[in-house]
Amino acid sequence: MLTTSLLLATTGTLMAQDPKAGHAMRADQLQWGAAPSVLPKGAQLAVLSGDPSKTGPFTIRLKAPADYKIPAHSHPTAERVTVISGEFNFGMGDKLDQAKAEKLASGGFVDLPANMNHFAFMGPETVVQIDSEGPFVIKYANPADDPSKSQ
Template sequence: MLKSTAAMLLLLISSSPLLAEDMPAPVNAGAIKWGPAPSFLPAGAKIAVIAGDPSKQGMFVLRLDMPKNYAIAAHNHPTSEYVTVISGDFHIGMGDKLDKAKGIHLTRGGFGVAPARMNHYAWTTSRTIVQVHGEGPFAITYVNKADDPSNKPSQ
């Protein structure tokens, strides 16, 4: 039985459309290359793309490093967003307006899902790193257009 299970697993892996040469190289946390977050997120965060390309069709994995007291106003995405807390204190809530009384506090190892088109918001109470994965292309729509940082003049 064990041999047939191993053979089936090998067959599935070898027939997978994701071939070894398409897979991203393994990386330890210290080797991750961080850069400033895009303008559609509030200033102060850093981002690292771990796998895939969030701007294109297909799966992606990225990490977001946010300072203490960082907040992302209510928004939604056209596809589901899956978030795992790597470190820190991440709070997420569902609704049309950021309401710290209604969020859920996630700590290291915590996991949350924001289904496609569901309005949600987030904030931190300590420096926090989350890993986000989903289906690209990634897009964000703020509930209140005035909350979109990319609409604000740069300082």
Template sequence: MSPLPHLAIALAVLSGSLLAPVASAEEPALIAAKASELQWSAAPSVGPGAMITVIEGDLKSAAPFTIRLKLPANSTIGMHTHPTTERVTVISGNFYLGIGDQSDPAAATTYEAGDTVIIPAGMSMIAGTHADEAVLQLHGTGPWGIDYHDPADDPANH
């Protein structure tokens, strides 16, 4: 048998393997978050009774993050901004949001479970809950932080 067919087969196999997608060592692993298994901890920078769980990422890094915040009933997060765009989805309860100079919770817009709000970096806002607890999912690209306009609103100062 001539070596030509063997060479043709070898070249076909080699070219196919060069064109096939290669899994990178940096590809992310599957992240699955079952609500019943989330590990919650206090979120003192958000306010008294607020809880946080980090599903993905490091909030201090310039990388994607996904977190959930649990806000107790009748809570208020004073006028503040975030350094990055914040994407908020209401998982349960109701959540109010006042944008810009609107610092009156009664005049803020209320969002219900399933609603989403995308807030640009640096946009001033107030937020909170009324009669019920709310669970929010936030995601974006870090680093994430919260900067209060009035130091008296910052829970770290209490």
């Protein structure tokens, strides 16, 4: 299986921050940019804290259009996902199977273990917040599903 690193340094969405200083951010201050090519086209990403391309904790938000799908994949670190708005559907397994998914609405939360294949798809436009440890890496269960390899 191919492993693809989520390198965000070139997206222009990173915000340098001193982790000891703390910071606050209003929703209107989020700097949205195109999600990296390791994710299917159409999503946007904003970095709230940390740097997903480097070692250490980070928090990002992913804004996905209606009917957006992320094929089965895993990460070498745990991923905590909170639904900010919309409808986030997820399931475990080696392929995206909508019949085996669980639906989370706004305020829902899932803690996805490291190295466990999972998939996701959205109903309407959806915003989720992801907390994890970097560097953030996506390893698709089926390497042919990696959108960065088909461009």
